[in-house]
Amino acid sequence: MTVEVTLGDEAESVSPIRGKLAGEGVPAALAAGDPALWGAEAQAEAAVRLGWLDLPRTSRELLPRIAGLVERARADGLDHVVLAGMGGSSLAPEVICDTADVPLTVLDTTDPHQVRRALSDRLERTLVVVASKSGGTVETDAHRRVYERAFRDAGIDPATRIVVVTDPGSPLEAVAAEAGYPIVTADPEVGGRYSALSAFGLVPSALAGADVSRLLDDAAAVLPLLARDEDNPGLDLGALLGAQALAGRDKLILRDGMSEIVGLPAWIEQLVAESTGKDGTGILPVVGAEAAEDDDQFLVSIGPGDGTSVDGPLGAQFLVWEYATAVAGRVLGINPFDQPNVAESKDNTARILAEAGDGPLPTGVPLLTDGPVEVYGEVPGHPRNLADVLTYALRAIPDRGYLAIMAYLDREAAFDAAVVGEASFEEMAETWANADVATLRALLDYRTDRPVTFGWGPRFLHSTGQYHKGGPQAGVFLQVTGAVTDDIEVPGRPYTLGRLQLAQALGDLRALASRGRPAVRLHLTDRVAGVRHLLSVAEEL
Structure with a gap:
């Protein structure tokens, strides 16, 4: 097949x-791993970024090591697998496990409410996979530190509960070796977003219960076709x-x-x-x-x-x-293996945290407040309320442009609104949708022929965030942040998760503003009431 x-x-x-x-x-040259296919400027990077073509074969070498980790986890009764990773380190395992219908808790967030939700779920039976290609991903570093403390506070040795996936020679590999964590190193010639069939995709998926050998079989079956000019x-x-x-x-x-x-x-x-x-x-x-x-x-x-x-x-x-x-x-005519603008928001985040020190972050003054929603940014025409702001965002989309909604919130919060008792699945789904800020995408999409995207922050910074800043000057950006009521300290770091999350949101806004791209921040002073109000206003536009 x-x-x-x-x-x-x-x-x-x-x-x-x-x-x-x-x-x-091109087909034969690409199948052979020719780095010259994208021009002279891209050749040096392409030369060390084509390892994904061989993964259906080379990743088989990982299977015995992965099987040993799975056997040990089962023997220890660890059936709650948490993946701490961002971008390519989390998106592929999430698809693999959802498709295989095996449970995997993915932490590709700095939202303290979402992280606390994971921490409170069967900690005594939790195995954490810490996955970072560079070994310096700030979100993943925070997750590791938080879980290390949680395990120690519960009288559990973190070395029995944490598995690390990273590139050889990364800072994370050194930390893991010192701590005694099992380490699986990935092919350094595979970029993060091309790493689905590497250790980054296979290790957490197998630990969660997916058949990763079959993934490699299916990829190997199609591999010979990729050298052909036809079919x-x-x-x-x-x-x-x-x-x-x-x-x-x-x-x-x-x-x-x-x-x-x-x-x-x-x-x-x-x-x-x-x-x-x-x-x-x-x-x-x-x-x-x-x-x-x-x-x-x-x-x-x-x-x-x-x-x-x-x-x-x-x-x-x-x-x-x-x-x-x-x-x-x-x-x-572009290099498909680099991401020249991704680091900008990361650098802005670090700069904002450093400049603020122990003081408040530079959030600015609200343009207006509409119930539980504060509006920050520049909106022409003296808007009176949230409806005016959303209307502006829709009308500001240029020809051939798009609207991007970016929510720095708990992406699982809507499930807290689930109906219990006699409710049908359809009733529960409607309840979830009415409590989910992601529903805003559909509501605004209904009111324009222009495309509307939705991303959870900071997850999207490792995805569409590159396109937002490096792609065409055609986007309008609607950012949603929320008040934090139950923050989490990051051990060994001078910030909490909530403070880091807000700094990431402000850092990305700064990157967009530097390019003159229209951006408005909606801050929910009460998350539940704010989402409800935001959706009700959008529905009435």
């Missing part, structure tokens, strides 16, 4: 691009992405179709946005929309369906989408 790419109405426009790529020998799903998909973007259709609407795979669009979002969103160009993935509504958008369904679709097993799709993204990078 392989991956089938159905081009639908786009087949005619894709054919010349696909033919050109084949004529230039090459990666070439077909890459030519599609590149051809559409060159024709001005640079918004990729991703929809989950009738497929056994769960949540793949969220992984594709990072891969495509971070790989292509630079040098003022790029492809913007949009997750959650039902259809392409304007002429700069095109729809791709995951699973069999009408129109353009990509169908096949998860391991094979990981590899095909990675290959296609690399091909699209060549078509667009």
